[in-house]
Amino acid sequence: MLLLIRRYFLFFITALVLTGCKPAWQLTNKNVTQYRVNADSPKDTAFTIFLKPYYDQMASAMNQVIAISDVELIKKQPSCNMGNFFADIVKVTAEKEYNMPVDIAIFNHGGMRLTSMAAGDVTLGKIYELSPFDNYIVILKLNGKVLQDFLTLSAIKGGWPIAGGSYIIKDKKATEVTIGGQSIDENKIYNVATIDYIANGGDDANMLRTIPQVNKNIIMRDAIVNYLKKLTAGGKHIVDIPEKRVQYAE
Amino acid sequence: MLNRRKFLQQSAFGAGSMLAATMLPQTLLAADSNKAKLTILHTNDVHSRLDPFPMDGSRNAGLGGVAARAELIKKIRSEEEHVLLLDAGDIFQGTPYFNLYKGEPEIKAMTMMGYDAATMGNHDFDAGLENFANQLQHAQFPILMSNYDFTHTAMESKYVPYKIFKKGPLKIGVTGVGIEMKGLVPDNLFGETKYLDPIKKASATAEYLKKNEKCDLVICLSHLGYKYSDNKVSDQVLAKESEFVDIIIGGHTHTFMDKPETITNKKGADVLINQVGWAGIVLGRIDIEFSKGKKKNLSESNTVVNGKKTSE
Numbered sequence: 001m002l003l004l005i006r007r008y009f010l011f012f013i014t015a016l017v018l019t020g021c022k023p024a025w026q027l028t029n030k031n032v033t034q035y036r037v038n039a040d041s042p043k044d045t046a047f048t049i050f051l052k053p054y055y056d057q058m059a060s061a062m063n064q065v066i067a068i069s070d071v072e073l074i075k076k077q078p079s080c081n082m083g084n085f086f087a088d089i090v091k092v093t094a095e096k097e098y099n100m101p102v103d104i105a106i107f108n109h110g111g112m113r114l115t116s117m118a119a120g121d122v123t124l125g126k127i128y129e130l131s132p133f134d135n136y137i138v139i140l141k142l143n144g145k146v147l148q149d150f151l152t153l154s155a156i157k158g159g160w161p162i163a164g165g166s167y168i169i170k171d172k173k174a175t176e177v178t179i180g181g182q183s184i185d186e187n188k189i190y191n192v193a194t195i196d197y198i199a200n201g202g203d204d205a206n207m208l209r210t211i212p213q214v215n216k217n218i219i220m221r222d223a224i225v226n227y228l229k230k231l232t233a234g235g236k237h238i239v240d241i242p243e244k245r246v247q248y249a250e
Numbered sequence: 251m252l253n254r255r256k257f258l259q260q261s262a263f264g265a266g267s268m269l270a271a272t273m274l275p276q277t278l279l280a281a282d283s284n285k286a287k288l289t290i291l292h293t294n295d296v297h298s299r300l301d302p303f304p305m306d307g308s309r310n311a312g313l314g315g316v317a318a319r320a321e322l323i324k325k326i327r328s329e330e331e332h333v334l335l336l337d338a339g340d341i342f343q344g345t346p347y348f349n350l351y352k353g354e355p356e357i358k359a360m361t362m363m364g365y366d367a368a369t370m371g372n373h374d375f376d377a378g379l380e381n382f383a384n385q386l387q388h389a390q391f392p393i394l395m396s397n398y399d400f401t402h403t404a405m406e407s408k409y410v411p412y413k414i415f416k417k418g419p420l421k422i423g424v425t426g427v428g429i430e431m432k433g434l435v436p437d438n439l440f441g442e443t444k445y446l447d448p449i450k451k452a453s454a455t456a457e458y459l460k461k462n463e464k465c466d467l468v469i470c471l472s473h474l475g476y477k478y479s480d481n482k483v484s485d486q487v488l489a490k491e492s493e494f495v496d497i498i499i500g501g502h503t504h505t506f507m508d509k510p511e512t513i514t515n516k517k518g519a520d521v522l523i524n525q526v527g528w529a530g531i532v533l534g535r536i537d538i539e540f541s542k543g544k545k546k547n548l549s550e551s552n553t554v555v556n557g558k559k560t561s562e
Binding site: 032037046047057062115118128133159201203 | 534
């Protein structure tokens, strides 16, 4: 038996040598490490020096405090106090700027780019981080059927910030939809405030692509900044709106 | 009789491979030339997070930042001979730095850190495709992309489908794939860019890297996203359906994976997927050991988390 092994092995070696083929590199082991970059991690000062001129110019514009928040705003699906607060601002701004009643304001969850905004001072820079895109607030006139499809898309996506309406996510649909406290009516025309990114079919909102937009080039971030500045001027703070406007069916 | 023959075959095989493993080094190869190691460092979706999150009491306060990441990378480079530093896209957008400077400090910082390659994400188009192309004048690393056709756009000469890195005795092929932009990126921002099937393009590129260029390992930088509840193409789908790709470094979904996922592709080979959240909160590291001749299952490994896990 030993002879047999030896013969087999010799044959293997001979074959290798004769063909002149080098054995290939094989992946034999792996080790995975995740380094969490914390506040107390040592820093390379070359980068601090490199960033300073960029930072200084940015800070002079961005570090001004424009509002005070009484709560931590948290971004969470299907519904959250961050989404409620900013959807309310979009609705109020749209009503004022377009001078018409707005039935519902809704935009994509991914449009909010901070997972959390701490209580306390809110800087202009923080609002740039929350809403970095130059998205415009637009008005769409949607019949109840298209609005239902649009809300169902937002339900499939896990629930979006909404003001003026509510729904329950069930079987990948927006169900029990209410607009201004009333059940949605397929034949009614609704004034819907959203952002041009979504109105142009972004985040798979294909049902909106062909619908005409009323657009006065009001950037959503500017609307938020102006609203917050007025709030502060009136001695008011950002408050908690914990209302569950979008929920999953039990 | 049949059993005995089967037993003989099995023992011959077992003993043969054992002998091969122990005798090959002495007989054919120099003492340590049968082993090699590669250290892959990676980030994704850093989103213009040049400074750490501010110490304002929010959940990510103090996390991330290029100065701390650079120091960590420098330390690892001083300890390891063969390091590749890679990024899976969405370099841009998310802090006022981007609104003011359109990506210049982000690209310059990556060059200073010595990134070897990156792919692009949907947000790298946010100030327009021309802007991304323009900011790449500050990049001393290639942008890898196999499934966007940039013909007749400003990006036409600013990217390559793959790059081969020679690390000691190893040849490492790296390619990149991007997500479909229609419906995700405003039409006017990506212009005439054509989206091609990422599975086909990644497989074809990887096959070329393995067969023609004789690469020992193929890494695909991906901005497809880790996984979706519907059948949208993702890193999981790419791993399953592709051929010749060994490691997928992912992004887009901002997924903090506890450990990499190993998926068997249609040829029965292991494919490793890893993604490290976003904002540079985590630097990922995968050390791969190579040996000549003997093969081990890539799925066996341990994961170490360095640094206290706070929030994300």
